[in-house]
Amino acid sequence: MKDRLELTLRDGAPVIVRPLIEEDRPLVAEAYRRLSPDARYQRFWTRTGEMIGKEMLDRLLDQDATSHLTWALLDPAREFPGVGGASWWRNANKPDEAELSVMVLDDDQRRGIGTLLLAVMWITAFRAGVEHLVGYTLTENRSAANWMRDCGGAGEWDGYKLVFRWRLDNLDSLPETPAAADLADWLARLGPRVLGCGSSS
Numbered sequence: 565m566k567d568r569l570e571l572t573l574r575d576g577a578p579v580i581v582r583p584l585i586e587e588d589r590p591l592v593a594e595a596y597r598r599l600s601p602d603a604r605y606q607r608f609w610t611r612t613g614e615m616i617g618k619e620m621l622d623r624l625l626d627q628d629a630t631s632h633l634t635w636a637l638l639d640p641a642r643e644f645p646g647v648g649g650a651s652w653w654r655n656a657n658k659p660d661e662a663e664l665s666v667m668v669l670d671d672d673q674r675r676g677i678g679t680l681l682l683a684v685m686w687i688t689a690f691r692a693g694v695e696h697l698v699g700y701t702l703t704e705n706r707s708a709a710n711w712m713r714d715c716g717g718a719g720e721w722d723g724y725k726l727v728f729r730w731r732l733d734n735l736d737s738l739p740e741t742p743a744a745a746d747l748a749d750w751l752a753r754l755g756p757r758v759l760g761c762g763s764s765s
């Protein structure tokens with residue numbers, strides 16, 4: 565598989581980061597089932613129970629390198645390896661923008677995984693010609709809002725949700741936070757390694 569990365573988290577855990585492939589449907593469904601109801605709501609904005617719907621699965625897996633990618637972060641030492649995932653979707657009406665979403669299992673948050681996945685989304689979107697990544701979060705989702713802010717997203721309230729925006733060609737505007745330093749470090753390390761061409765073999 566192109567773009568399969570073997571990486572080490574800051575706590576020393578070896579992980580694999582790669583695009584989702586069609587055969588990952590059961591993996592994604594099981595990861596969805598394992599999320600807490602709150603995390604599922606924060607990521608998917610719906611309280612529809614533990615079973616992911618076919619439409620959502622299709623939406624995650626129907627990828628192409630210019631309009632949508634989803635990557636997974638896997639811990640190969642675990643019986644169930646799925647730990648996190650991230651996607652971007654290009655905005656059909658504003659093709660210089662893509663919507664970002666990131667999900668990390670509850671017990672694996674604050675290990676730097678969201679920031680690593682953001683770096684991968686940044687590189688793959690930038691390679692596809694996207695100029696801005698835009699992340700949306702509910703106001704009460706303080707974890708996501710803090711994370712997006714600490715990773716340099718410029719935030720504003722649109723009357724319903726918080727909207728964070730990253731300009732992908734400008735690392736100079738990243739804040740002086742540990743999370744932004746991690747992000748810049750991953751961007752520098754992964755930039756030359758990620759092709760951003762999706763899930764082909």
Ligand SMILES: CC(C)(COP(=O)(O)OP(=O)(O)OC[C@H]1O[C@@H](n2cnc3c(N)ncnc32)[C@H](O)[C@@H]1OP(=O)(O)O)[C@@H](O)C(=O)NCCC(=O)NCCS
Pocket residue numbers: 603606607664665666667668669672673674675676677678679680699700701705706707708709710711712714715742743
């Ligand atoms: C938001 C989310 C993706 C962050 O992923 P993560 O792997 O926990 O984030 P990281 O470990 O990379 O965090 C990096 C930094 O962001 C900030 N941050 C992350 N979570 C935070 C929290 N709960 N409170 C305060 N700051 C937080 C911190 O500065 C953190 O650095 P530190 O841990 O060294 O202090 C994760 O919490 C998540 O999956 N939440 C549920 C789904 C969701 O809300 N997704 C976002 C909307 S699409």
